[in-house]
Amino acid sequence: MLKVDGARLWSDLMTMATIGATARGGSFRTALSDADRDGRNLFVHWAKEAGLEVSVDKIGNIFARRAGTDDSLPPVMAGSHLDTQAPGGKFDGVLGVLAGLEAVRTLNRVGLSTKRPIEIVNWTNEEGARFPPGVVGSNLFAGRTTLEALLATRDRAGILMGDELNRIGYAGHRDVGQRPVDSYLELHIEQGPVLEEAGVTIGAVTHTSNQGGGVIEIIGENGHSQTTRMSRRRNALVGAARIITEIERLGMAQEPHGMVSATVADVWPNNRINIPHRVNVGFLIVHAEGEGRDRILDDIETIARTMGQDCGLEVSFTRSPQRHRFDFPSDLVALTETTAKQLGHTSMRLPTWTAHDALNMHVVCPTALIFVPCRDGISHSELEWCEPAHATAGADVLVNMILDRANRTG
Numbered sequence: 166m167l168k169v170d171g172a173r174l175w176s177d178l179m180t181m182a183t184i185g186a187t188a189r190g191g192s193f194r195t196a197l198s199d200a201d202r203d204g205r206n207l208f209v210h211w212a213k214e215a216g217l218e219v220s221v222d223k224i225g226n227i228f229a230r231r232a233g234t235d236d237s238l239p240p241v242m243a244g245s246h247l248d249t250q251a252p253g254g255k256f257d258g259v260l261g262v263l264a265g266l267e268a269v270r271t272l273n274r275v276g277l278s279t280k281r282p283i284e285i286v287n288w289t290n291e292e293g294a295r296f297p298p299g300v301v302g303s304n305l306f307a308g309r310t311t312l313e314a315l316l317a318t319r320d321r322a323g324i325l326m327g328d329e330l331n332r333i334g335y336a337g338h339r340d341v342g343q344r345p346v347d348s349y350l351e352l353h354i355e356q357g358p359v360l361e362e363a364g365v366t367i368g369a370v371t372h373t374s375n376q377g378g379g380v381i382e383i384i385g386e387n388g389h390s391q392t393t394r395m396s397r398r399r400n401a402l403v404g405a406a407r408i409i410t411e412i413e414r415l416g417m418a419q420e421p422h423g424m425v426s427a428t429v430a431d432v433w434p435n436n437r438i439n440i441p442h443r444v445n446v447g448f449l450i451v452h453a454e455g456e457g458r459d460r461i462l463d464d465i466e467t468i469a470r471t472m473g474q475d476c477g478l479e480v481s482f483t484r485s486p487q488r489h490r491f492d493f494p495s496d497l498v499a500l501t502e503t504t505a506k507q508l509g510h511t512s513m514r515l516p517t518w519t520a521h522d523a524l525n526m527h528v529v530c531p532t533a534l535i536f537v538p539c540r541d542g543i544s545h546s547e548l549e550w551c552e553p554a555h556a557t558a559g560a561d562v563l564v565n566m567i568l569d570r571a572n573r574t575g
């Protein structure tokens with residue numbers, strides 16, 4: 166079995182984390198920011214140093230390719246994302262990209278060629294922290310959205326995603342997707358407590374959750390906040406507060422099958438001397454059952470409309486696109502388990518609650534998602550932590566799975 170250089174992988178993770186480093190030990194590299202550009206540049210530098218051929222597509226996805234002995238075959242792809250939450254941690258996404266890079270260095274070091282080419286990918290804007298929604302680079306690769314729609318996305322300052330791609334120098338020339346891929350392998354921290362609590366090193370992800378969400382717009386009436394009679398006020402923020410509290414109560418009642426919280430509140434005019442006349446409340450749902458997700462959506466809509474009637478506020482309710490549960494290919498789940506076992510690591514099967522680029526690549530090619538533990542299940546936080554031994558174990562599993570896929574016959 167191949168073994169990566171764990172010390173080099175750890176050193177790369179810590180070096181990448183210095184780009185956009187935050188005081189509490191996290192990283193702040195939101196998509197297409199200067200820090201994201203610098204992180205991308207470092208990855209490209211390392212990839213070229215490893216002899217890989219780098220290309221960039223029109224949405225800024227970066228592919229670092231190692232030729233196969235039959236280079237006409239579709240590539241085995243491995244990767245994840247280098248962008249972070251605002252702020253985020255050192256490992257979410259970064260581990261998958263840098264472990265992929267370390268995997269090809271390992272093949273180089275031992276002088277192994279593969280039949281199929283191998284490509285390490287950094288997907289654009291997985292997190293959606295700056296340009297919502299997230300997971301869009303792989304979504305476009307899978308043909309599930311349009312380039313025009315993504316380039317026209319604006320951040321909260323009104324800056325276009327297309328302009329930022331150009332500004333940081335990552336508006337590439339390659340068409341996005343529209344090419345065959347042999348298989349896609351993504352190593353990621355679990356972002357939950359299951360592996361750590363079980364004392365298990367490798368998670369073989371079997372299936373996804375059902376996901377959904379929406380935005381509730383609440384309209385009241387503008388006015389002076391020091392002169393308008395209390396009984397005359399139509400305060401949209403008060404309506405939002407009632408809805409947000411009810412959504413949280415609903416979420417608490419779903420455990421352990423599902424989760425929901427209000428996570429966004431945009432308030433207009435957001436000025437102490439004015440009564441808030443418009444509030445947008447956003448929320449995301451995950452649930453083990455599709456009916457559970459649908460029931461939560463219906464319940465939230467009822468909560469919002471009832472509040473509107475009670476408080477004299479106008480309410481509109483917009484459902485966002487849903488993701489339905491699917492199963493990852495069983496042969497790749499089994500390959501994750503057998504590879505872990507051959508390396509002497511414990512493994513277990515588990516679902517992923519949240520979305521990853523792998524959920525989009527699943528419609529392109531056979532896909533595997535491999536988890537390693539993270540401390541206390543914490544992610545999207547500066548406190549995110551992955552033990553060096555777990556990062557190495559995940560990369561060891563990844564390199565051997567890449568080798569298996571890239572050299573398999575048939």
Ligand SMILES: [Zn+2]
Pocket residue numbers: 246257258291353521
């Ligand atoms: Zn991630």
